[in-house]
């Protein structure tokens with residue numbers, strides 16, 4: 501792996517909440533220009549990892565470099581280079597979609613005329629032009645993801661982090677998101693997104709990091725991690741298929757027990 505240029509690299513990343521170790525020494529690697537998937541079962545530590553990597557949550561230990569820059573040492577530089585679509589995205593609800601983009605652009609110090617031009621392009625490609633003057637509070641889940649992604653892309657970041665970007669998004673909107681992201685990585689930028697949907701990760705990603713119980717249990721090019729199996733099979737093998745030991749407690753469930 502010596503010749504990989506890394507967009508993201510963590511070493512020994514660590515986070516505890518009380519007694520619980522959420523992230524227990526993670527060495528995450530994301531090569532530059534990759535479309536990378538971060539997968540893992542519920543509670544594996546994906547959101548906690550992404551929150552630390554994007555400077556939203558302070559780690560208890562470890563190092564994070566994005567584009568070779570220490571995230572927690574040079575936050576202003578890092579924030580200009582990354583875009584983030586966090587889980588449970590909070591947006592300024594009382595702005596319209598267009599106003600939200602304009603506000604984000606101005607916060608980033610982009611000249612107003614440039615912001616307007618970029619915003620129009622993003623609204624168009626996200627199929628949000630008609631809804632551009634509607635308040636964000638009235639947007640559907642999919643529309644919120646799309647305007648959130650537009651806001652995250654407006655300053656043309658080098659690395660884009662997306663936490664569950666396709667959750668609650670219909671197939672048509674998901675397709676739009678995929679097209680935008682593929683165009684973005686084709687130009688050499690990097691995307692890392694977390695997901696539970698293995699088929700999607702398998703279809704989109706060329707690099708996969710698998711987390712389980714706060715650790716990276718496999719990481720590398722998709723083909724290496726899959727090792728000739730479907731990603732879903734590989735994933736179940738890596739994280740351990742649950743043995744169904746709790747089934748007896750559900751003997752009441754279903755028609756035969758009535």
Ligand SMILES: Nc1ncnc2c1ncn2[C@@H]1O[C@H](COP(=O)(O)OP(=O)(O)OP(=O)(O)O)[C@@H](O)[C@H]1O
Nearest residue numbers: 517520521522540541542543544545546547548549
């Ligand atoms: N703020 C918090 N306070 C206490 N525990 C937390 C907090 N955030 C996360 N955890 C715990 O840390 C562990 C990892 O959570 P995290 O949200 O990072 O997992 P995840 O892989 O993103 O899960 P999911 O796929 O369900 O979103 C979980 O056991 C969770 O309960």
